[in-house]
Amino acid sequence: MGYKLSRRQFGQLVLAGTVVSGFSYLTNKVLATTPTLNIVGIGSTSIPTDPTAIPEVKKTESYPNHPISVTTDMKPVGLELVLRYLTTGSTQVIADNGTPLLEANEILNGFTSLRDGTLVVAITPVATSRRKATHTRLIFLGASSVKTLRVSGLNENQQLGSLLGTNDGRLIGLVGDKNGTPPITLVDVDLQTGTISPLNEITIPKDERVRNLAECPDGNFYTSLLGRHGETSLVQLGLNQEKPTVLAQLKVNGQAWNNGLQNLVCSGTGQLLAFGATRYNPPNAVYSIDKKSGNMTRLENFDVTQIALLPG
Structure with a gap:
């Protein structure tokens, strides 16, 4: 991704604010002059193994307006969620009390905003030879808090994705097999429990x-x-x-x-x-x-x- 942070740098950023990244401001008039297009994106960045020490730098990678020194021999132990705001060119690292919200064997398969501005992320673990995949979970990113819900109502081969916060305040999404084959079902998601129910309208x-x-x-x-x-x-x-x-x-x-x-x-x-x-x-x-x-x-x-x- 665009940059890597030491755990110490990460701790200074969690839910506290934003840092200016190397992204350019928009030049396209369609986005730059339209106030209704406030676009936020989500991605991830790896974090190093050592939770406290600043490692010896063996290689330096520079990015426009934001030079960061990283070591090349450290193995990531988790992935931090990173919000990136297209119209302002800023980024925000998100975690829950210093704990990574995403692991290397997990995918981001849904992202939306609710009517109150809360961002919702769907994360689905992928099965590996050592670990059986579990169900999709939802992470709610509020202004000052992080909330996680396990989705209930899925079988072991299904996942919830393609989230949408509706105009009337609901959260809906698509449920289908993890390999993407049909049939696909439209469901309503209970915002308090994570329970899904078919949406037939x-x-x-x-x-x-x-x-x-x-x-x-x-x-x-x-x-x-x-x-x-x-x-x-x-x-x-x-x-x-x-x-x-x-x-x-x-x-x-x-x-x-x-x-x-x-x-x-x-x-x-x-x-x-x-x-x-x-x-x-x-x-x-x-x-x-x-x-x-x-x-x-x-x-x-x-x-x-x-x-x-x-x-x-």
Whole structure:
């Protein structure tokens, strides 16, 4: 990721504030002049083994405006969650009383904001030869606290992802097999207990690889369908609508988008934004989407795993 911190440096940053990173301020007018596009991304960075000492530096890596010295012979013992704010160029390291919130064998498979500004992260452990995978857990990142909930109602082969904080204050998401195969189920998540329940008011296409959820101010929901070769279609999901409406195949510069999407979000003005990268062509970037044609316009590169829109 963009930088590494010693445990001592990390301790000074946990939930206390932000540090200026090497990210440039936005130059694209679509983002820079639109107050409703307050985009935050989430990623991770490794932490060193020694919890107190500053190690001997064997190699120095410099990043624009933020030089950090790191050692090359230290093995990470955990991964810290890092929030990155696209419109301000700042970052914030998050942990729970110094304990890493993410391990090396875990994935970030959901990220959204609730109506009150709380950020919610879905983390799913991956099974290894030494460890059996456990269920998805949710981490709620408030203004001054961190709360973790274990998701209940999943079987051992399922995961909860593609989180969405709805306009009416609920938390919903998609449940499917960990290998991504259908069927995919839309569920409501109890914010107090983490218990999931089926949400039948919105129809999800059966036998389709459904990814991402977004809700626009007009109450329409959107998702993306992933084809066998990565081709990605934009789909509208209306309330109590018997059949979803396929709007268009997504494309950039006339070429079909071929790698699915990391996220799909909708601004306060109804502008759909996609986040991801075409196959073999990093980094991830934020794109605006024309709902009718499926044309995507790149707005800004963003080196994170997933994004969300902050209310405001």
